[in-house]
Amino acid sequence: MAQQFRFEDLFKEIKSAEETMDPFLQPTATEVFADLRRQLETIRSRPFGEKARWEIAKTRPLFTRLSEGLYEPKGRKGKHKVIGEITSVWEIMPSDPKANNRTLARTFALCGLTSVRVRLLEGSTSGQVLGEWRMEIASDGAPGCFFHIQVLGEDGRNVPPFPHSLSIPRLPSLAFTPMTALEFVVGELFQESWREHAVQETNAMNFWRSIQEKRLMALLDWYQQVIKSTGGSPWNALKAAVPQEGLFL
Amino acid sequence: MANESRPVVLVVDDHPDDGRPEMDEWRRVFSVTICHPQDVRQDHLVAADVIVVDYVIENWDERERASSIALRPINGLALTAVLRQQTESIESRLRAFVLRSGHLAKLSGGFPPQPRGHILAAAHDLEWAVPKGERATDIVRQIDSLALAVRLLPGKWPVDDFEATRGLVERLLALPNSVRWSGQAWNDIQNAHAPIHSPLDDLTQSRVFLRWLLHRIFPYPCFLWDSERLALRLRVRHQSLQRNLEGLRAALAESEYSGCLKNFLGLRWWRSGIEALLWDLTKGEPTNPDATREALNKKFGVELQPLTLKNPVICFDENIQPLAEPCDADGSVRIEPDDWPAFADQAWTSRKLAKEHPSLGALVPQPDREYLET
Numbered sequence: 014m015a016q017q018f019r020f021e022d023l024f025k026e027i028k029s030a031e032e033t034m035d036p037f038l039q040p041t042a043t044e045v046f047a048d049l050r051r052q053l054e055t056i057r058s059r060p061f062g063e064k065a066r067w068e069i070a071k072t073r074p075l076f077t078r079l080s081e082g083l084y085e086p087k088g089r090k091g092k093h094k095v096i097g098e099i100t101s102v103w104e105i106m107p108s109d110p111k112a113n114n115r116t117l118a119r120t121f122a123l124c125g126l127t128s129v130r131v132r133l134l135e136g137s138t139s140g141q142v143l144g145e146w147r148m149e150i151a152s153d154g155a156p157g158c159f160f161h162i163q164v165l166g167e168d169g170r171n172v173p174p175f176p177h178s179l180s181i182p183r184l185p186s187l188a189f190t191p192m193t194a195l196e197f198v199v200g201e202l203f204q205e206s207w208r209e210h211a212v213q214e215t216n217a218m219n220f221w222r223s224i225q226e227k228r229l230m231a232l233l234d235w236y237q238q239v240i241k242s243t244g245g246s247p248w249n250a251l252k253a254a255v256p257q258e259g260l261f262l
Numbered sequence: 263m264a265n266e267s268r269p270v271v272l273v274v275d276d277h278p279d280d281g282r283p284e285m286d287e288w289r290r291v292f293s294v295t296i297c298h299p300q301d302v303r304q305d306h307l308v309a310a311d312v313i314v315v316d317y318v319i320e321n322w323d324e325r326e327r328a329s330s331i332a333l334r335p336i337n338g339l340a341l342t343a344v345l346r347q348q349t350e351s352i353e354s355r356l357r358a359f360v361l362r363s364g365h366l367a368k369l370s371g372g373f374p375p376q377p378r379g380h381i382l383a384a385a386h387d388l389e390w391a392v393p394k395g396e397r398a399t400d401i402v403r404q405i406d407s408l409a410l411a412v413r414l415l416p417g418k419w420p421v422d423d424f425e426a427t428r429g430l431v432e433r434l435l436a437l438p439n440s441v442r443w444s445g446q447a448w449n450d451i452q453n454a455h456a457p458i459h460s461p462l463d464d465l466t467q468s469r470v471f472l473r474w475l476l477h478r479i480f481p482y483p484c485f486l487w488d489s490e491r492l493a494l495r496l497r498v499r500h501q502s503l504q505r506n507l508e509g510l511r512a513a514l515a516e517s518e519y520s521g522c523l524k525n526f527l528g529l530r531w532w533r534s535g536i537e538a539l540l541w542d543l544t545k546g547e548p549t550n551p552d553a554t555r556e557a558l559n560k561k562f563g564v565e566l567q568p569l570t571l572k573n574p575v576i577c578f579d580e581n582i583q584p585l586a587e588p589c590d591a592d593g594s595v596r597i598e599p600d601d602w603p604a605f606a607d608q609a610w611t612s613r614k615l616a617k618e619h620p621s622l623g624a625l626v627p628q629p630d631r632e633y634l635e636t
Contacts, residue, residue, distance in 0.1 A: 051537050072549075073573060117446065
């Protein structure tokens, strides 16, 4: 069995992301969040082990508001007006053998592609692509870090730089769920205002923090354990390590 | 106790002989007793399932002669409060109280009173409010549905037994427990703040539950969807869905709401049931609108017309009534009407309407206001 997550953690993450990041997202995001929740609810009701695709469809992406050069810190203004676009695909399956019609599945396991695509668009939701990367969890046999970022390289891209055939580099990453990828993007596009917003002690932010703290602590603890328990190059150890399936349970 | 076969309706009106054609319509479905307020007796109250009270009460000489102001219920709202307490002191059985008036607009603060009966009713301690002399078919259906509901609600609620409470609520709402999505539907019910956890006496518990359905659930898109919401989810035109409902009956049967107060405000479907259906139909591609529509058209031989909008949402006008056609979310803003439950799907209006109507614009949350400035 591959990496597992609690359904409830993802529901809470979506809910608190929606509340905390609302001022930085376009109003259409409300419907995208609703879609994402409904899909996950439906998947939770599917039979144990049935593969499913949980996604933010490319036909209905999550868009940030326009950042008018606010990706620069300390009051500086960047040249570009940028909108962040998030789409994602997680192939997952309910992994709770005790679940039945009355008792919802508590956990799901990854069973294929686990990818969040981020694009930075110039000026509008249909603007020129200024940048693109994917925040992913590796499948078996893939090179590089388990939790990683890849630049461009999406399926179907045949031209340099970073065609699909070039499966490296895989840069280490701490954000991999659709919502943590979203926070990453918001934090990049709105450097100052997100920083100020994110230190507020609102209920929603505290809720968001409690989920992220637990997951990040588990991840960082695991990274430490990997380094402590292996010889040779620590980086090499991190790159090759695959966490146990219940790291985030 | 009421006759088990026909709902019993007590109508309290200071002009009991008025509105005979309307009452004749009611008598086809109910056992109706029409009383002047002065003539209401205990046995009338005991027998009734639904007590319908006129709002404007002017023709009542005995009231005018009463020495104490406390003996003069000034209108139907005051009289309803008196009758409710009288009824409950006689017998611990739930009755529904409905205000019926040609003057509902007086109570609705300038908004069209219908179809906002739930807001008027909630604000005035009633189960429902209906206009006098209008749309007899709808009103008969609603009163019939109310009468059946008060008979269905239990005289005793489980105490400190969550499973028993869950079982009771599932039976009241006719939630099929053999379907895969029943656990999710139960989750949705709880998320909609089903009033089943407060320590209340049995009669009050039943009343609160009934009002939750009437005032908080049926009027809003939450775990039950009306045909407009269903059309939106299927990404098809509402009219085309309505035309094809009969053809889709078999597909939608499992998800159709058949519990307490079914059809009170028209047909409803379990949201989680629809999602499960779409998942099956599209083989796990429920977000693909073309796949959804094509699967329905092919499997059930219907001709659903697609919504061509990229991000369709149902928008509301200045009276918080849905527009005839969905709008694209890109040209819309969110609104937060006072009565809109936090657990309901998001309410929207078009940017144009929000700009044109200050009262509607005032409902737009701060983050979306920038879209009204351009």
